[in-house]
Amino acid sequence: MHTHILPGVDDGPASVEESILMIQKGVAEGIKTFVLTPHYRDDADWSRVDSVAAAYDSLKHMCRERGIEADLILGGEVHICEGLAQKLKENPLATLGGRGSYVLVELPFTQLPVYTSDVLFRLLTARYIPVIAHPERCLYLEGNLKLINKWVEDGILLQMNTGSLNDRYGQAVKKLARKLLKDGLVHFWGSDVHSIRDEFNFDKAKGMPDNEIRNLTMLLCGTFGA
Numbered sequence: 001m002h003t004h005i006l007p008g009v010d011d012g013p014a015s016v017e018e019s020i021l022m023i024q025k026g027v028a029e030g031i032k033t034f035v036l037t038p039h040y041r042d043d044a045d046w047s048r049v050d051s052v053a054a055a056y057d058s059l060k061h062m063c064r065e066r067g068i069e070a071d072l073i074l075g076g077e078v079h080i081c082e083g084l085a086q087k088l089k090e091n092p093l094a095t096l097g098g099r100g101s102y103v104l105v106e107l108p109f110t111q112l113p114v115y116t117s118d119v120l121f122r123l124l125t126a127r128y129i130p131v132i133a134h135p136e137r138c139l140y141l142e143g144n145l146k147l148i149n150k151w152v153e154d155g156i157l158l159q160m161n162t163g164s165l166n167d168r169y170g171q172a173v174k175k176l177a178r179k180l181l182k183d184g185l186v187h188f189w190g191s192d193v194h195s196i197r198d199e200f201n202f203d204k205a206k207g208m209p210d211n212e213i214r215n216l217t218m219l220l221c222g223t224f225g226a
């Protein structure tokens with residue numbers, strides 16, 4: 001989960017050919033399901049839901065035409081903001097699989113907004129399951145481990161990037177990633193690939209806990225169809 005593979009919608013690939021190459025690269029590494037999570041960071045992003053859906057349909061069609069055996073699931077990586085629950089209600093396609101349940105939430109890299117816990121709690125109250133995207137990349141969270149534990153106790157889940165276990169983001173991120181893993185605070189793995197140059201790196205996650213991702217795949221793909 002957590003990829004930027006859709007062409008021309010965010011800082012992912014510009015061409016559909018690169019999107020196809022990225023999927024083929026993942027399939028060659030044994031990945032069967034790709035959860036596509038374009039950014040929703042500002043009003044312009046929230047207003048382009050229809051073009052995201054069109055890009056998704058077109059990419060799925062091309063994969064089918066070329067005989068690529070991969071399930072593509074549409075979702076989004078939504079930046080935390082006040083009123084997020086309402087935005088998701090109006091734009092369910094930004095939730096994972098459009099199911100209106102799991103939602104991948106991005107926090108700023110530099111500091112924790114004061115309204116974060118409040119927004120997350122409102123999402124839970126509205127029956128969403130927030131999944132925090134790559135918390136290990138938000139280094140200020142190292143000093144907020146009590147808060148993270150509280151979030152997880154309340155039902156919030158965490159998604160770690162596979163690349164955080166090598167040097168993709170540097171030593172400090174690697175250190176926080178290991179700490180979160182050691183404390184049992186990782187529920188999903190994601191690659192967060194943005195281009196054909198990025199690695200999926202799932203070999204780094206082999207043997208690590210991933211029960212939740214199996215549940216998610218079943219929910220999004222097996223039970224309801226991709």
Ligand SMILES: [Fe+2]
Nearest residue numbers: 002004077192
């Ligand atoms: Fe991302």
